[in-house]
Amino acid sequence: MLSGSVAVAEPSVNDEPPLRVEQLQRCGNLLQMDTQEFCLYVSGLDSNDFQVKLNGTPLPAEDLTYHDDRVRVRINKADAESGPLWFEQNNQSSNPVWISLKGSHVVAATDREVAKNMDDITTYVDLVSLIIEESHDGAQEAQRLAAKYDAEVVGMIPPLNTYQLRLPAKNLNERDALVLRLGNEVSVDAVVIEESGAEESIERETTTPPDAEDDQEWAANRFLDAVNYYQRRLSSQGHVEDIETQPIRIGVIEREVDFDAPDFADYLGECRADAHRTCVYARDAAKPDGHGTTVTGVFAAAWNEGGNSGFLRGLDDVGPGFDVIVDRNSDAGITANIAASVNLVEDGVRVLNWSWGIHRVGAIDINGEEIDSLVRSGIAMSGYEELLEEFFLWLREEHPDVVVVNSAGNASSFSGSDEYRLPSSFVTDQLFVVGGHERSDEDVQVDDPRYVVKRNASNIDMRVDITAAACVRGSSLVEGEQGEAHCGTSYATPLVASLLAAMMSIEPELTPAQLRMLLRRSAMTIGEEYDFEPTDADDLTAPILPSERANELNHPDIGLSARLDMYKALDLTVQSLDRDR
Numbered sequence: 001m002l003s004g005s006v007a008v009a010e011p012s013v014n015d016e017p018p019l020r021v022e023q024l025q026r027c028g029n030l031l032q033m034d035t036q037e038f039c040l041y042v043s044g045l046d047s048n049d050f051q052v053k054l055n056g057t058p059l060p061a062e063d064l065t066y067h068d069d070r071v072r073v074r075i076n077k078a079d080a081e082s083g084p085l086w087f088e089q090n091n092q093s094s095n096p097v098w099i100s101l102k103g104s105h106v107v108a109a110t111d112r113e114v115a116k117n118m119d120d121i122t123t124y125v126d127l128v129s130l131i132i133e134e135s136h137d138g139a140q141e142a143q144r145l146a147a148k149y150d151a152e153v154v155g156m157i158p159p160l161n162t163y164q165l166r167l168p169a170k171n172l173n174e175r176d177a178l179v180l181r182l183g184n185e186v187s188v189d190a191v192v193i194e195e196s197g198a199e200e201s202i203e204r205e206t207t208t209p210p211d212a213e214d215d216q217e218w219a220a221n222r223f224l225d226a227v228n229y230y231q232r233r234l235s236s237q238g239h240v241e242d243i244e245t246q247p248i249r250i251g252v253i254e255r256e257v258d259f260d261a262p263d264f265a266d267y268l269g270e271c272r273a274d275a276h277r278t279c280v281y282a283r284d285a286a287k288p289d290g291h292g293t294t295v296t297g298v299f300a301a302a303w304n305e306g307g308n309s310g311f312l313r314g315l316d317d318v319g320p321g322f323d324v325i326v327d328r329n330s331d332a333g334i335t336a337n338i339a340a341s342v343n344l345v346e347d348g349v350r351v352l353n354w355s356w357g358i359h360r361v362g363a364i365d366i367n368g369e370e371i372d373s374l375v376r377s378g379i380a381m382s383g384y385e386e387l388l389e390e391f392f393l394w395l396r397e398e399h400p401d402v403v404v405v406n407s408a409g410n411a412s413s414f415s416g417s418d419e420y421r422l423p424s425s426f427v428t429d430q431l432f433v434v435g436g437h438e439r440s441d442e443d444v445q446v447d448d449p450r451y452v453v454k455r456n457a458s459n460i461d462m463r464v465d466i467t468a469a470a471c472v473r474g475s476s477l478v479e480g481e482q483g484e485a486h487c488g489t490s491y492a493t494p495l496v497a498s499l500l501a502a503m504m505s506i507e508p509e510l511t512p513a514q515l516r517m518l519l520r521r522s523a524m525t526i527g528e529e530y531d532f533e534p535t536d537a538d539d540l541t542a543p544i545l546p547s548e549r550a551n552e553l554n555h556p557d558i559g560l561s562a563r564l565d566m567y568k569a570l571d572l573t574v575q576s577l578d579r580d581r
Helices: 138-148 172-183 214-219 223-233 291-300 333-346 378-398 489-506 512-522 566-580
Strands: 020-027 035-043 051-054 064-067 070-076 083-089 097-099 114-116 122-124 127-132 152-157 162-166 188-193 249-252 279-281 323-326 349-354 358-360 403-407 431-439 452-454 466-469 471-473 485-487 524-526 561-563
Touching: 020 083, 020 097, 051 070, 127 138, 127 152, 127 172, 127 378, 138 152, 138 162, 152 333, 172 188, 188 378, 214 223, 214 471, 223 489, 223 566, 249 291, 249 333, 249 489, 279 291, 291 323, 291 471, 291 489, 333 349, 333 378, 349 489, 358 378, 403 489, 431 489, 431 512, 452 466, 452 524, 466 489, 489 512, 489 566, 512 566
Parallel strands: 249 323, 249 349, 279 323, 349 403, 403 431, 431 466, 466 561
Antiparallel strands: 020 035, 035 070, 051 083, 064 070, 083 097, 114 122, 127 162, 127 188, 152 162, 431 452, 471 485, 524 561
C-alpha cells in the first residue's frame, strides 16, 4: 500500500506496491570507520532480484543481506564516497536516501530507556555524551572513562571530540550520580544529557493559519519575482554574461519526506542524471502533512501540483543542480541533529536548515507567561549549549563558508538569550535567525511596512536577522489538491535558506558576513520605527542601520525591522559580481 491511507492514493489490485526506503540507521559496530554497515527498512521489496545503487553504481550482492523487508548494507569506505543510495526492482526505483560515510552517529533511547525527570520532561536514563577536552585524544579518553565507570562507548561525533556512553544506570538517581562524577573528570569539558521524545525536537505551532491566499503570503517576500529574475538573468539568453552558476548542497535537518505526494513523486531513483535539476534525498514518510515534508517542500516541491512550490525547483531550467539532503541521523534529539549536521558539512553542504529549537524551563514569553512547549531542563540546556558551542567553533575553524539558518521559534518569546532559547541565541556570522510574518489587512504596496504583520507566535528581538512568510501550503496525496496551510517560523526558515543557496550558486565566494549584508541591504521593512531603543515585545529583528542604506541617515527604512526581499537579494548578488570585475 502507498504511504498514507488516502483512498485516491491506493494502487489498483494490478499495481505493485511502490518501493520506499522508510528507515535508515547505522548498525553493526558504530565505531568502525573502514567498513560501515547500514540497516534499512524498505517497503514494497521482495527477495527476488533487486539492485542497490550508491552514487549510481550497483553494490555487490555479497555486501547485501535481506530479511523481512530489512536490508543490511556493508560499504567499504575506501571504495565509495558519501552519496545517494536507492533500490531498483521490477522497473521500479525507490526514493534515494543519503548515505554519509563520515561516521558521526549517536544512538537513540528506546521507550524502556527513558524516564520523567522532576520537570516532567522525558529524559534518557543510561545514554549521555561526553565532550572531551581538545587536548586529549577523544576516542582513547572516552574508552578509558568507559572502562573506569563500567560503561560502553556506543556513539561518536569525532570532529567535536564528543563520544556517547551507555552508563550502568537503572534510574535517574544512578545516572545523575555518574554524570556528576564524569563531569568532574579533568578531561571532560561537558556532559550532554538528552531530553527528547522521538517527535519532540521540531518546531510546531498550534495557532490557526490565516485565510490569506498563498500568493499574497510569498508575495510579501517577492518569491515569484526572484524565480523570474534568476531564470531570466542567468539563462543563456539573459543580460548577464560570463556567469557560471555553481551547484550547492543544502542540508535539511528533518526526519523524512512523503514521496507519494505529487510534490515529490518525480524525485525517485537516479535524480542526478539531469545535471541541472534540483534533487531530494530523504527517507519516505507515511503521510504528506509532516513537518519534514512541508519544510523540504519550500526548497524543492514540484510546481503546479496543488501543494507546495519549491523555490529551488523553480530554478531548474537554468539552475546548476541543487542537492537537498534531508537527514536527522537518528531520533536522539538535539545530539543527533548535531551529528547529522557534522556529517552533512563534511559531505560538502554549504547551507544547513535548522527548523528547530528549544526553550529553557522557566522561560517567559513577551506577556510574562511561562512557556510550556519545547522546554528542557537547565542541566540539559547547559549540555546542549556546550555542544552547540563546539559545533560553531569547529564550523568557524574548518568550514568558514558554511551557513546555518535557524527558526526564531514559535513561543511569542525572545530568540536571542540563552536563558530562553537555543540555538538562536548564539552570536556568530555563520548563524542566521529567521522570524515569521503574515499578510496584514492593509491595502498597500508590497514594499510598505504595513503589507505584513508579525505572526503572533513568532519569537522576536534583535538577534533575529530577518523575517519571512510564516505560512505555506503543505503537500497532498491527491494531484491538483491544495494542501492544508502550515504556519510557523519553521517554514519561514527554508525561504531564507533556499535564497542563500541561490545566492551562493551565483557567487560561491560570498562569506557568511557578506551574505548577511546582502540580505539586510536588500530587505524590505516591517513594523514601526523605534529609534534603535529596544522596546519589549516590539523589536521584531535587529533594526536596519544607516550602513545598510548607503549611509543615508534620513532614509525611511532606518530603525525599522527587516523583511526578506528575495528578488532584490538576487539582484544585489549579481551586481556584486559586476563590481568585482
